[in-house]
Amino acid sequence: MGGEISNMSVKELIKDMAKKAKDASRKIATLTTDIKNHVLLDTAELLIQKKDEIQKENQKDLEVAKEKGLSKAFIDRLTLSDKIINSMVEGLKDVASLPDPIGEIPKMWIRPNGLQVGRVRIPLGVIAMIYESRPNVTIDAAALCLKAGNAVILRGGSDAINSNMVLASIIQEVLKKHDVPVEAIQVVPTTDRDAVLHLLKCEEEIDLIIPRGGEGLIRFVVENSSVPVLKHYKGVCHVFVDKFADIDMAVDICFNSKVQRPGVCNAMEGMLVHKDIAQEFLPKMAQKFKEVGVEIRGCTKTCEIIPDAVPAKEEDWGYEFLDLILAVRVVDGFDDALNYIAKYGSNHTEAIVTKDYARSRRFLKEVDASLVLVNASTRFNDGGQLGLGAEIGISTSKLHAYGPMGLEELTTKKFIALGDGQIRS
Amino acid sequence: MGGEISNMSVKELIKDMAKKAKDASRKIATLTTDIKNHVLLDTAELLIQKKDEIQKENQKDLEVAKEKGLSKAFIDRLTLSDKIINSMVEGLKDVASLPDPIGEIPKMWIRPNGLQVGRVRIPLGVIAMIYESRPNVTIDAAALCLKAGNAVILRGGSDAINSNMVLASIIQEVLKKHDVPVEAIQVVPTTDRDAVLHLLKCEEEIDLIIPRGGEGLIRFVVENSSVPVLKHYKGVCHVFVDKFADIDMAVDICFNSKVQRPGVCNAMEGMLVHKDIAQEFLPKMAQKFKEVGVEIRGCTKTCEIIPDAVPAKEEDWGYEFLDLILAVRVVDGFDDALNYIAKYGSNHTEAIVTKDYARSRRFLKEVDASLVLVNASTRFNDGGQLGLGAEIGISTSKLHAYGPMGLEELTTKKFIALGDGQIRS
Numbered sequence: 001m002g003g004e005i006s007n008m009s010v011k012e013l014i015k016d017m018a019k020k021a022k023d024a025s026r027k028i029a030t031l032t033t034d035i036k037n038h039v040l041l042d043t044a045e046l047l048i049q050k051k052d053e054i055q056k057e058n059q060k061d062l063e064v065a066k067e068k069g070l071s072k073a074f075i076d077r078l079t080l081s082d083k084i085i086n087s088m089v090e091g092l093k094d095v096a097s098l099p100d101p102i103g104e105i106p107k108m109w110i111r112p113n114g115l116q117v118g119r120v121r122i123p124l125g126v127i128a129m130i131y132e133s134r135p136n137v138t139i140d141a142a143a144l145c146l147k148a149g150n151a152v153i154l155r156g157g158s159d160a161i162n163s164n165m166v167l168a169s170i171i172q173e174v175l176k177k178h179d180v181p182v183e184a185i186q187v188v189p190t191t192d193r194d195a196v197l198h199l200l201k202c203e204e205e206i207d208l209i210i211p212r213g214g215e216g217l218i219r220f221v222v223e224n225s226s227v228p229v230l231k232h233y234k235g236v237c238h239v240f241v242d243k244f245a246d247i248d249m250a251v252d253i254c255f256n257s258k259v260q261r262p263g264v265c266n267a268m269e270g271m272l273v274h275k276d277i278a279q280e281f282l283p284k285m286a287q288k289f290k291e292v293g294v295e296i297r298g299c300t301k302t303c304e305i306i307p308d309a310v311p312a313k314e315e316d317w318g319y320e321f322l323d324l325i326l327a328v329r330v331v332d333g334f335d336d337a338l339n340y341i342a343k344y345g346s347n348h349t350e351a352i353v354t355k356d357y358a359r360s361r362r363f364l365k366e367v368d369a370s371l372v373l374v375n376a377s378t379r380f381n382d383g384g385q386l387g388l389g390a391e392i393g394i395s396t397s398k399l400h401a402y403g404p405m406g407l408e409e410l411t412t413k414k415f416i417a418l419g420d421g422q423i424r425s
Numbered sequence: 426m427g428g429e430i431s432n433m434s435v436k437e438l439i440k441d442m443a444k445k446a447k448d449a450s451r452k453i454a455t456l457t458t459d460i461k462n463h464v465l466l467d468t469a470e471l472l473i474q475k476k477d478e479i480q481k482e483n484q485k486d487l488e489v490a491k492e493k494g495l496s497k498a499f500i501d502r503l504t505l506s507d508k509i510i511n512s513m514v515e516g517l518k519d520v521a522s523l524p525d526p527i528g529e530i531p532k533m534w535i536r537p538n539g540l541q542v543g544r545v546r547i548p549l550g551v552i553a554m555i556y557e558s559r560p561n562v563t564i565d566a567a568a569l570c571l572k573a574g575n576a577v578i579l580r581g582g583s584d585a586i587n588s589n590m591v592l593a594s595i596i597q598e599v600l601k602k603h604d605v606p607v608e609a610i611q612v613v614p615t616t617d618r619d620a621v622l623h624l625l626k627c628e629e630e631i632d633l634i635i636p637r638g639g640e641g642l643i644r645f646v647v648e649n650s651s652v653p654v655l656k657h658y659k660g661v662c663h664v665f666v667d668k669f670a671d672i673d674m675a676v677d678i679c680f681n682s683k684v685q686r687p688g689v690c691n692a693m694e695g696m697l698v699h700k701d702i703a704q705e706f707l708p709k710m711a712q713k714f715k716e717v718g719v720e721i722r723g724c725t726k727t728c729e730i731i732p733d734a735v736p737a738k739e740e741d742w743g744y745e746f747l748d749l750i751l752a753v754r755v756v757d758g759f760d761d762a763l764n765y766i767a768k769y770g771s772n773h774t775e776a777i778v779t780k781d782y783a784r785s786r787r788f789l790k791e792v793d794a795s796l797v798l799v800n801a802s803t804r805f806n807d808g809g810q811l812g813l814g815a816e817i818g819i820s821t822s823k824l825h826a827y828g829p830m831g832l833e834e835l836t837t838k839k840f841i842a843l844g845d846g847q848i849r850s
Contacts, residue, residue, distance in 0.1 A: 026767060030791055103790075109812055115801055117811050124823050125793070203647070207823050222628070222651055228824040229653075249846040256848035342451060364841050365528075366455055368550070376540055376844025385849065386542050386840060387534055398549050398632050398837040399653040400825035412823040415811060416789050419801025421674040423681035424810065 010190060014198035017153055017186050018205035021126045024181035025151040029123045033100040035178055036147055042174045044092040047139070050170055051085055057166040058135070065159050077133045080163055088139040091390070095143040098389045101407045102149045105416075115422045119413040123149030125207040127410065128199050129392075130155045130221060132213035135163035141210075142171055142185045144392045148410035151184045153206070155199060157213075158191035165189060200225040210405075212393055230401055230409075232394045234320045235265030235348035237378040240337045240363070241281055242354035243274035249375060250353040251285050257351065257378040259292055263322045265394065266349050266381040270317065270327045272337045275301070278330045282306055294324045301330035318344030334359060338366055345369060347396045349381040370396055370403035435615060439623035442578055442611050443630035446551045449606035450576040454548045458525040460603055461572055467599045469517040472564070475595055476510055482591040483560070490584050502558045505588055513564040516815070520568040523814045526832050527574045530841075540847045544838040548574030550632040552835065553624050554817075555580045555646060557638035560588035566635075567596055567610045569817045573835035576609045578631070580624060582638075583616035590614060625650040635830075637818055655826055655834075657819045659745045660690030660773040662803040665762045665788070666706055667779035668699035674800060675778040676710050682776065682803040684717055688747045690819065691774050691806040695742065695752040697762045700726070703755045707731055719749045726755040743769030759784060763791055770794060772821045774806040795821055795828035 008016070047054065058080040065075050101121050108118030127150045129141045138154055145152035156164040168187035175182045188195050200209065203226040210230050211221040218231050239257050241250045257268035273281060278301065286296060286306040296302070297316045298309035309328065316327045317340075331337045341350055351373040352363040360374045371381040381404065383391025388406030395401040401409040433441070472479065483505040490500050526546050533543035552575045554566045563579055570577035581589040593612035600607045613620050625634060628651040635655050636646040643656050664682050666675045682693035698706055703726065711731040714721060721727070722741045723734035734753065741752045742765075756762045766775055776798040777788040785799045796806040806829065808816025813831030820826040826834040 026791070026793070029793070111810070111812055115805060119828075120789075122793070226647055228822065230824075246846070252846060252848055260849055360843075364545075366451070368451070368454070368547070369839065371840040371842060373842045374844060376842055376847040377849050379849040380540060380842055380847070381840070385536070386842070387536055397653065399655075400837075402837045403544075403840045412825075412827045414794065415796040415806070415828045417796060417798045417801055417805055417811070418785075419799060421671070421677060422801040422805070423677055424685055424802050424804040 010192045010194050011198050013190065014188070014195055015202065017183075017188065018126065018199070018202040020183040021151040021153055021186060022205040024183035025123070025125045027181055028146070028151050028184045029102075029125070029149045031149065031180065033102075035180065036100065036149075037096040039146065039174050039178050039180060040092045040096040040143055042177065043139070043143075043171050044089045046170050046174060047085060047089050047092075051082070054080055054085065054163070054166050054170075057162040060162040061135075061160050070159070074133060074159075078135065078160055078163070080135060084136050088136050091140050092143050095147050095390055098147065098407060100147065101411050113422050114420060116418040118416055120416055121408075121411050122414050124410060124412055126151045126153065126205055127208045127210065128153040128155065128202075128206050128227070130196055130199070130209065130211045130213070130217070131157065132217065133157040133160055135160040135167060137212065138164045138167045138187065139171075140390075141392055144390060144407060145410060146184060148407045150410055153186050153188065153199065155188040155196060161191050196221070197224060200227060203227050210393055228400075230393070230395045230397070230405065232265070232396050234346050235267070235381075235394075235396075236269045236318050236320050236344065236346040237266060237349040237351075237381075238270040238272055238341055238345060239268050239351045239353065239378060240272040240331075240341070241274060241277060242334070242337075242352055242356065242359055243276040244356040244359065245274075245277060245281070245353040246355055247277070247281050247284065250281060251288055253351065253353055253375070253377050254285060255288050258289070258294060258326055259324070260377070260379050262324050266378050267322070268326065268378050269319065269321055270329065270344065272340060273302075273328065273330050274334075274337070275330050275332055278302075278305060282328075289326070292324070294326055296326055296328050298328040299330055302328045318346075320346070334362070338363075341367055341369075348394070349373070349378040351376065351378050370394065435617045435619045436623050438615065439613070439620055440627065442608075442613065443551065443624070443627040445608040446576040446578055446611060447630040449608035450548070450550045452606050453571070453576050453609045454527075454550070454574045456574065456605065458527075460605065461525070461574075462521040464571065464599050464603050464605060465517045465521040465568055467602065468564070468568075468596050469514045471595050471599060472510060472514050472517075476507070479505055479510065479588070479591050479595075482587040485587045486560075486585050495584070499558060499584075503560065503585055503588070505560060509561050513561050516565050517568050520572050520815055523572065523832060525572065526836050538847050539845060541843040543841055545841055546833075546836050547839050549835060549837055551576045551578065551630055552633045552635060553578040553580065553627075553631050553652070555621055555624070555634065555636045555638070555642070556582065557642065558582040558584055560585040560592060562637065563589045563592045563612065564596075565815075566817055569815060569832060570835060571609060573832045575835060578611050578613065578624065580613040580621060586616050621646070622649060625652060628652050635818055653825070655818070655820045655822070655830065657690070657773075657821050659771050660692070660806075660819075660821075661694045661743050661745050661769065661771040662691055662774040662776075662806075663695045663697055663766055663770060664693050664776045664778065664803060665697040665756075665766070666699060666702060667759070667777055667781065667784055668701035669781040669784065670699075670702060670706070670778040671780055672702070672706050672709065675706060676713055678776065678778055678800070678802050679710060680713050683714070683719060683751055684749070685802070685804055687749050691803050692747070693751065693803050694744065694746055695754065695769065697754050697756050697765055698727075699759075699762070700755050700757055703727075703730060707753075714751070717749065719751055721751055721753050723753040724755055727753045743771075745771070759787070763788075766792055766794075773819070774798070774803040776801065776803050795819065
C-alpha cells in the first residue's frame with residue numbers, strides 16, 4: 001500500500017485492473033436487485049463493525065497530511081469521523097432503497113413487418129471515478145455504480161490512500177461473501193500519478209470516466225482521455241431579479257442562494273438586477289447581506305445605490321468565489337440579463353425571480369443551464385433535492401447527462417427486437 | 426475554394442466558425458417547428474431547381490478524382506447523380522415530417538416543498554460532423570441537426586469540397602430567406618487537414634463531434650478530441666443458430682444477414698452454430714451460400730461438415746469482411762456462444778435463432794450490443810428499420826446513445842423547476 005507496486009509497472013497494473021473490471025462487468029450487469037441490495041446493506045453493517053480499523057487507517061493519512069502542513073479545511077475533508085462514517089452507512093441504505101433502473105423498458109412498438117422493438121435500460125459497463133481528498137466518495141460512488149450494475153475503478157486522492165484501501169477491502173469482503181466478483185469494485189492501490197493517465201487510455205475496457213475535483217484535475221482528464229468523460233467544471237450560478245419580482249421573495253431567494261452554503265457549486269456567484277427595481281430592491285438586499293458579512297462587488301450603478309459595495313473588476317464577472325463574495329450587476333432589460341448569463345454563466349444553475357408569466361416562460365426556454373429555476377433558490381440543484389434519490393456529481397456538459405447524475409445516468413439503453421423470422425427485403 | 430484561405434490561419438478560421446455557430450445556436454434552439462420545416466422543404470425545392478449547378482460543381486470534384494486515379498467505388502460514392510439528388514430531396518421531406526423532439530417534458534413531479542420539477546428536451550447546441558466522401562451526407566446531416574435545433578459545422582472529404590460548398594450555399598440561401606442565422610449550417614471551406622484537429626479542440630463552442638468514415642479517421646478523432654465524440658468503429662455482427670433453432674428460419678435469417686447487402690455495418694460477419702444442430706443445419710446453409718458465392722472460413726468442425734469451406738485463421742474471428750466472406754464456428758453450448766460474442770463482437774448487432782423461451786430471454790439479457798435480436802435478421806439495425814424515422818449514424822459506444830442515432834440522440838435534457846419562493850433549509 002501507499003505507493004509501491006512490485007513486479008508490475010503502473011501501466012500493466014492499470015490495464016490488468018481494467019481488464020478484470022471488464023470481465024467482472026458481464027456478471028455484475030446481470031445481478032438481481034436482491035443481491036445488489038444485500039451487498040449494499042451488508043457493507044453498511046461491516047462499516048459499523050470495522051469502524052476502529054477504518055479510523056486507524058485514516059489516522060495514517062491524517063498524520064502524513066499534518067506533517068505536510070496541509071490546510072485545516074483539507075484535513076477536515078480527509079477525516080473519517082464517526083459522523084462521516086455514519087453518513088456513509090446511511091448513504092448505503094439510501095441507495096439500497098432506490099428502485100433498480102436496470103431492465104426497464106419504457107415502451108415497445110411493432111414495426112409494419114411485425115418486428116417488436118424496444119429499448120431496455122442496461123449498465124454502462126465499467127466506470128472509472130477519479131476524485132480528490134474525500135474518502136467517503138469511495139463508498140458513495142461504489143454504491144451507486146454497483147446498484148446501476150456497473151463495475152467501478154476508484155482512484156482517490158493520494159493523501160487518502162490508506163483510508164480508501166481499507167474501505168475497498170471491506171466492500172470486497174462483502175462481495176466475496178455474496179459470490180460477486182471482487183473486481184466489481186476496485187481501488188487503485190498506488191499513488192503514482194501516472195495511474196490516472198493510464199486509466200484515461202483504457203478505451204477498450206472503460207466506458208466512462210467521472211472526474212470530481214478542482215478544475216485542474218478535470219481539464220487534465222478531458223485533455224488526455226480517450227474514454228468518454230462526464231465532467232463538471234464549475235458552478236457560476238446567477239439569480240436574475242426581474243422588474244416584476246416580488247421584492248421580499250427575491251431577497252429571500254438571493255440570500256438563500258448566496259449564504260446557505262457559500263462554498264458549493266450551486267451557490268449564487270452573480271446577482272443581476274433589473275434597473276427598474278434596483279433602487280427599491282438593492283438597499284434591502286444589501287442590508288441583509290451586510291448582517292452576515294457578504295462582500296458585494298458591484299457595477300457602477302450598484303455602487304451608486306449601495307455605498308459600501310466594492311467596484312467590480314472585469315474578472316469578477318463569471319467568477320466562482322465559493323465564498324461570501326457576490327458580483328452584482330444592474331441590467332437594462334431582460335435581454336441584457338440573458339446575454340450576461342450566456343456570456344458569464346457556466347451552464348450550471350440559473351434562476352429568475354418574477355411575477356410575469358411570459359418572462360418566466362422565456363427564461364425557462366432560452367436559458368441554457370443544467371437547471372433553470374423560476375422563483376426558487378439555486379441551492380436546489382442537487383440530486384437529492386430534485387428527487388433523484390442520490391447523485392454521483394453534476395454534469396455541466398450536455399452529452400448523456402446534463403445536471404445531477406443519479407442512478408439512471410450511470411446506465412444506457414440498448415435496442416432489442418423480437419421477431420418471428422423477419423428478414424429485410 | 427479548394428484549399429486556400431486568405432488572411433486567416435486555418436486555426437483562426439475554425440475558431441471563428443465555431444464561435445459563430447455557438448452564437449447562432451442560441452437562436453436555432455428557439456426556432457419554432459414551423460420555421461425549421463419551412464427551411465427543410467424550401468431547401469428540397471431549391472435542390473431541384475439548382476440541380477444543374479450542383480452537378481456542375483460535383484463534376485469538378487469528379488474530374489480531380491479521376492485524374493488521381495481513385496477507384497470506381499469511390500467515384501460512385503462521390504457522384505451526385507439525379508437519383509442521389511432525389512434521395513436528398515426525399516430525405517429533407519422525411520425529416521420535415523418527423524415530430525420535433527424539442528420542448529418535450531415526459532413528466533413533472535412535485536417535491537415535498539411544493540417545487541415542481543421536470544426535465545425538458547433541448548438541443549445539444551453545436552454539432553460538428555466529420556465525414557468522408559459522400560456529399561449527400563452534407564444535406565442529410567444538416568437536416569437532422571437543424572430539426573433537432575442545433576447549429577452544425579460540416580467537414581466533408583477533401584475530394585468533395587466543391588460539391589459540399591455548393592450544397593452549403595443552397596441551404597444558406599434558404600436560411601437567409603427565413604431570417605435564420607446562416608451560421609446555423611456551415612461547411613468548412615478548406616481541405617487543409619489541420620482543420621479537423623482544430624475542430625476537435627473547440628471544447629468551449631462545440632458540444633458534440635460525430636465522425637463517420639473509416640476506422641482510421643474515427644481513431645484519430647477519438648484520440649485527439651477534447652469535445653465529446655459519438656462513434657462507431659465497426660460492425661462485426663453475429664447470428665447464433667441455437668440447437669433449438671427452426672432450421673429453415675435460421676437459413677433465411679443467416680442468408681439475409683450475410684447476403685442482402687454485404688458491404689454495410691449491420692451485415693453478419695460471423696455465424697455461430699450449436700454443435701447439436703450443426704450436422705443438419707450447415708449443409709443446407711452452405712448450399713444456399715454457395716449459390717451466391719459466399720466464401721466460408723470455418724473452424725475444424727465446420728470444415729469437416731462443409732468440405733469446400735476454407736480453414737479459418739485466428740484473424741478471421743471478429744473480422745469485418747464487408748464482403749461475401751463469412752467466419753463460421755461450431756460452438757459446444759450456449760455459454761460458448763456468449764463468450765465468443767463478448768470476445769469477438771463489436772457491440773453492434775447480435776442475433777439468436779431459437780425456439781426456446783428461456784434461451785431467448787438469456788440472450789436478450791446477457792448480450793451486450795446496440796441491438797440484440799431474436800429470430801430476425803441483423804440487417805434491421807438501422808434507424809429507419811427500427812422506427813426512429815431517420816438516423817445520423819450508429820453508436821457502438823454506450824454514452825448518450827447506443828445504436829442508431831435519430832433526432833432524439835441529437836438532443837439532451839435540462840432540468841427545470843417552478844417555484845413559489847422556495848428556499849433550502
